Amino acid sequence: MIAEKQNINFRHLRALHAVAAEGSFSAAAETLGVVPSALSELMRQLEASVGAPLFDRRSRPPVLTPLARDFLDDTTPLLDGMDRALTRLRQSAGLEEGELLLGASPSAISELLAPVLAEFLRGRPGLRCTLHDDIAERLAGMVSDGRLDLAIAGRAQHSPDLRQRAILRDPVGLACPAGHGFAEAGEVALADIPAADLIGLDPETGTQHLLAGCEAIPRAFLQTRLRAHSTVAQLCMIRAGLGLALLPRNAVALFRDPGIVFVPVAGLDLWRTLHLLEPARRPLTEAARAFVEALETTVPALTQP
Numbered sequence: 318m319i320a321e322k323q324n325i326n327f328r329h330l331r332a333l334h335a336v337a338a339e340g341s342f343s344a345a346a347e348t349l350g351v352v353p354s355a356l357s358e359l360m361r362q363l364e365a366s367v368g369a370p371l372f373d374r375r376s377r378p379p380v381l382t383p384l385a386r387d388f389l390d391d392t393t394p395l396l397d398g399m400d401r402a403l404t405r406l407r408q409s410a411g412l413e414e415g416e417l418l419l420g421a422s423p424s425a426i427s428e429l430l431a432p433v434l435a436e437f438l439r440g441r442p443g444l445r446c447t448l449h450d451d452i453a454e455r456l457a458g459m460v461s462d463g464r465l466d467l468a469i470a471g472r473a474q475h476s477p478d479l480r481q482r483a484i485l486r487d488p489v490g491l492a493c494p495a496g497h498g499f500a501e502a503g504e505v506a507l508a509d510i511p512a513a514d515l516i517g518l519d520p521e522t523g524t525q526h527l528l529a530g531c532e533a534i535p536r537a538f539l540q541t542r543l544r545a546h547s548t549v550a551q552l553c554m555i556r557a558g559l560g561l562a563l564l565p566r567n568a569v570a571l572f573r574d575p576g577i578v579f580v581p582v583a584g585l586d587l588w589r590t591l592h593l594l595e596p597a598r599r600p601l602t603e604a605a606r607a608f609v610e611a612l613e614t615t616v617p618a619l620t621q622p
Contacts, residue, residue: 324362325366329359329363329366331396332356332359332360333360333392334389335348336381337389342356342360342378367384369382371384371388415602416447417447417608418466418467418605419446419465419468419469420449420456420465420467420468420594421448421450422469422470422523422548423571424548424565424567425485425567426571427570427571427573428567430469432615433608434446437611444604452519452521452523453470453473453523453594454473456468457473457474457476457479457594460479460596461479461596462478466596466601466605467593467608468593468594469592469594470592471523471526472590473592479595479596480594480597481592481593481594481595482592482593482595484593485591487566489524489528489565489589490564490569490582491510491581491582492555492562492564492568492577492579493561493580495578496558497578499580500578504581504583505580505582507534507535507583507584507585510538510582512537515543515562516541516543516551516555516560516562517539517540517543517545518545519544519546519547522548524563527587528587533587534587543559548568548571552569552571552572552574556576556577565588565589566579567589593612
């Protein structure tokens with residue numbers, strides 16, 4: 318084990334390996350980008366720390382001693398490991414490789430997350446990305462326990478492991494098939510919407526919580542005959558002509574489907590807010606940090622007043 322008084326660092330090791338590879342001090346100095354005198358001083362310091370000569374200076378140029386060759390063999394794995402570690406570090410810092418684990422509610426994907434992600438991944442072919450879609454509470458749990466780096470969803474319950482920032486608002490209105498009578502209207506009144514035609518959502522979803530917490534929404538609108546487990550299923554049912562739904566505007570635009578129309582509801586001042594869910598007790602990965610920066614640059618242009 319090297320004593321504390323000894324001062325051998327990677328500069329000394331790289332210098333010795335360079336001399337061995339190049340065959341002379343002058344060639345090694347050129348390879349390392351230093352003057353020969355600086356290289357000679359490094360070798361002098363190394364020999365002083367080892368306590369024995371590493372070169373037979375009776376030869377011209379000096380040749381490595383058997384002790385030096387053993388030392389080269391022993392330190393080669395060390396230098397190789399450091400080179401690999403530095404390569405991975407530089408690649409991660411430059412986002413040349415690695416993985417980004419994102420979560421999003423389905424309605425946050427097409428209008429917000431996907432455009433930002435497409436631009437972010439452009440020019441980073443080595444960066445892998447996984448996108449998990451789910452409801453806010455489950456996504457919040459995955460961010461808290463480290464299964465996701467970040468998520469974009471409705472507000473989740475407070476947790477000391479989670480930081481939540483509002484990033485986008487959109488109004489709630491009526492989603493209907495393009496051929497429906499409401500589709501051509503500039504807006505529709507709540508009183509004109511037949512409760513029997515509405516398709517509801519799973520009670521655990523953020524949209525259903527939002528509707529349930531709004532006093533202006535008739536209670537009959539919450540007890541629907543048809544119910545979908547997710548916004549995706551709900552939109553498919555609307556597209557098929559099975560009914561109507563109260564949804565945030567960006568949720569209606571999830572598929573950019575011309576067969577589904579968003580119609581404002583007169584007098585309904587109800588907005589859905591999407592939040593960026595970040596871990597509060599661990600640092601972001603370099604990829605996640607860079608993605609947050611890209612998101613922050615884009616979001617102001619998307620945020621509705």
